[in-house]
Amino acid sequence: MxxxxxxxxxxxxxxxxxxxxxxxxxxxxxxxxxxxxxxxxxxxxxxxxxxxxxxxxxxxxxxxxxxxxxxxxxxxxxxxxxxxxxxxxxxxxGNTDIFEKEISMYTRVLPRFEKILRNAGDNTVLKAPCLYSALEPKKVIVFEDLVPAGYEVVRGRVLSVEEVKAAYFKLAKWHAISYKINLEEPQFFDEFQRGIFNMSNIANEPFMASGIINFVELLKKTPSLQSYLPYFEKLQPKLLERCRASYAEYRDAPKEGACYVLCHGDFHAKNMMFKHHKGTDDVEDVMLLDFQIGYVGPNVNDLIYSIYCLLDENMRLDFPALLYHYYTVFKSTLASIGFKGTSPSLMQIRQHYRRHKDLELFLLVTFLPMWYAINDEPDVENMMTSDEYRRAMYDSKEYIKYVEQVLPEYLHLGYLEE
Structure with a gap:
C-alpha cells in the first residue's frame, strides 16, 4: 500500500x-x-x-x-x-460502452484527426500515445505516461487564463475537424450517439435528478434568493429532460444551421494535463484526456459545460472573449483543412448557446456544488451515493454567494423566462 x-x-x-x-x-x-x-x-x-x-x-x-x-x-x-x-x-x-468509445477514439478517430492536421501542415497533438488496448478478457487501455515528459494535472489552484486558452485552442481544432467529417461522412461517428444525459446507467443516477430539488430547497431557505423560487419550481420537472433533448438533438431533432461536432462530453480541468516551460512557466502544451462519454451534438454543449467545470468566477465574466478565442481557432482550422462549406458565424454560435440555456442552468444547480465540494474535500463516492452529503453541498457559503451574483444576470439575459 x-x-x-x-x-x-x-x-x-x-x-x-x-x-x-x-x-x-x-x-x-x-x-x-x-x-x-x-x-x-x-x-x-x-x-x-x-x-x-x-x-x-x-x-x-x-x-x-x-x-x-x-x-x-x-x-x-x-x-x-x-x-x-x-x-x-x-x-x-458495468453496462456502458465507455471503454469501447475510448478505444475507438484513440485507435480510429483521433489518429484520423491528427492525419488531417498533418496534411494541412499542422503538428498539433490531440492525444497521448496509446500503447495497448483490449476489451477481452479485461477492458483496459495502456497509455504512455505523460509525467516524465513534463505534463501534470493542475491541483490546488484554478487554471490561469493562458491554460484555459490553450484548452479551448485544442477543443476548437477537434471540433472543427469533426464538424467537417460529420457533414461529409456522418456515418464515421455512428458509435458516438449517447452523451452523459442519454446513457441510462448515468442519466438515472440520483445525483443527476437531485440537483434541482436541492437547489429549490436552497432558494426556499435563503431570503435573498426567494424571488427566484417560482421559476425554478416550474423548471424542476422539466430540466433533466431538456438536457437529454439537448444532448440527443443531432440524432432526434437536428436544427437547421446548428453546428454539430464530436463533443468531448467531459471538458473540465481534471481531464487535462499541462506542460509548462521550466524557465518562464509559460504553457507549452495541454493534453486533453478521458474520451469515454464523447457524442455528436451541438458544439456549444462543450462550451457551456466549460463555464462551470473549467472556469472560475472571474473567467466566467470574460467568457465572451474566451468564446471569441475559440471561434477564431475553429474558423481558421476549417479553412486550413480545406472545408468548402459555410462555417457558422460567431453570432450563430452565440444564438445556439442561448438556445441551450437549460444545460447551463443544470450545471449551475447540479455540477457547480459538486466542484466546490471536490475542492474542499474530494469525496466523490459520497457525492455520488449519499443524498445527505449532496444536500449538505448546498450550504457552501461560496456557492450561495455565487448564486446570489449569477441569478440576477440570468434574469437580465432572459434565461428565467419560458
Missing part, C-alpha cells in the same frame, strides 16, 4: 492480479518494434491519480524495467480499466 493512502481512491491502492508480468510483456511486445525480444526485469505499480481526479474508471501507473534485445530499458505507463470491486462505481459503469 502506498504512503498517504488516504490521498488516493480506495480501488486504486491494490492492482488486480491480472496486471502481472505476462500482461506487461504483451503490452511491450505491442508497442516495441515487431520481432524484438522483450524480457521483463521488474514492475512497480502505484495509483495513477489523486482522490477526486476522476470516478468513471480505475487507473494505475506502472514503472516497467525490461530488456529489449538485451538492452536495459525503462518505461512508465498508465493503465485505465473498469472497476472490479463490488459497489456503486461498478454498478453504474
Amino acid at each position: 502506498p504512503e498517504h493512502a488516504n490521498d488516493f481512491n480506495a480501488d486504486e491502492l491494490q492492482a488486480p492480479e491480472w496486471m502481472d508480468n505476462d500482461f506487461f510483456l504483451k503490452v511491450l511486445q505491442n508497442c516495441e518494434k515487431k520481432g524484438s525480444r522483450v524480457e521483463i526485469v521488474s514492475t512497480k505499480i502505484s495509483p495513477a491519480s489523486m482522490k477526486g481526479d476522476h470516478y468513471a474508471s480505475v487507473m494505475f501507473r506502472a514503472l516497467l524495467e525490461y530488456k529489449l534485445d538485451g538492452v536495459h530499458k525503462t518505461k512508465s505507463v498508465i493503465l485505465k480499466t473498469m472497476p472490479e470491486s463490488d459497489g456503486h462505481k461498478k454498478e453504474m459503469l
Whole structure:
C-alpha cells in the first residue's frame, strides 16, 4: 500500500492480479518494434491519480524495467480499466460502452484527426500515445505516461487564463475537424450517439435528478434568493429532460444551421494535463484526456459545460472573449483543412448557446456544488451515493454567494423566462 493512502481512491491502492508480468510483456511486445525480444526485469505499480481526479474508471501507473534485445530499458505507463470491486462505481459503469468509445477514439478517430492536421501542415497533438488496448478478457487501455515528459494535472489552484486558452485552442481544432467529417461522412461517428444525459446507467443516477430539488430547497431557505423560487419550481420537472433533448438533438431533432461536432462530453480541468516551460512557466502544451462519454451534438454543449467545470468566477465574466478565442481557432482550422462549406458565424454560435440555456442552468444547480465540494474535500463516492452529503453541498457559503451574483444576470439575459 502506498504512503498517504488516504490521498488516493480506495480501488486504486491494490492492482488486480491480472496486471502481472505476462500482461506487461504483451503490452511491450505491442508497442516495441515487431520481432524484438522483450524480457521483463521488474514492475512497480502505484495509483495513477489523486482522490477526486476522476470516478468513471480505475487507473494505475506502472514503472516497467525490461530488456529489449538485451538492452536495459525503462518505461512508465498508465493503465485505465473498469472497476472490479463490488459497489456503486461498478454498478453504474458495468453496462456502458465507455471503454469501447475510448478505444475507438484513440485507435480510429483521433489518429484520423491528427492525419488531417498533418496534411494541412499542422503538428498539433490531440492525444497521448496509446500503447495497448483490449476489451477481452479485461477492458483496459495502456497509455504512455505523460509525467516524465513534463505534463501534470493542475491541483490546488484554478487554471490561469493562458491554460484555459490553450484548452479551448485544442477543443476548437477537434471540433472543427469533426464538424467537417460529420457533414461529409456522418456515418464515421455512428458509435458516438449517447452523451452523459442519454446513457441510462448515468442519466438515472440520483445525483443527476437531485440537483434541482436541492437547489429549490436552497432558494426556499435563503431570503435573498426567494424571488427566484417560482421559476425554478416550474423548471424542476422539466430540466433533466431538456438536457437529454439537448444532448440527443443531432440524432432526434437536428436544427437547421446548428453546428454539430464530436463533443468531448467531459471538458473540465481534471481531464487535462499541462506542460509548462521550466524557465518562464509559460504553457507549452495541454493534453486533453478521458474520451469515454464523447457524442455528436451541438458544439456549444462543450462550451457551456466549460463555464462551470473549467472556469472560475472571474473567467466566467470574460467568457465572451474566451468564446471569441475559440471561434477564431475553429474558423481558421476549417479553412486550413480545406472545408468548402459555410462555417457558422460567431453570432450563430452565440444564438445556439442561448438556445441551450437549460444545460447551463443544470450545471449551475447540479455540477457547480459538486466542484466546490471536490475542492474542499474530494469525496466523490459520497457525492455520488449519499443524498445527505449532496444536500449538505448546498450550504457552501461560496456557492450561495455565487448564486446570489449569477441569478440576477440570468434574469437580465432572459434565461428565467419560458
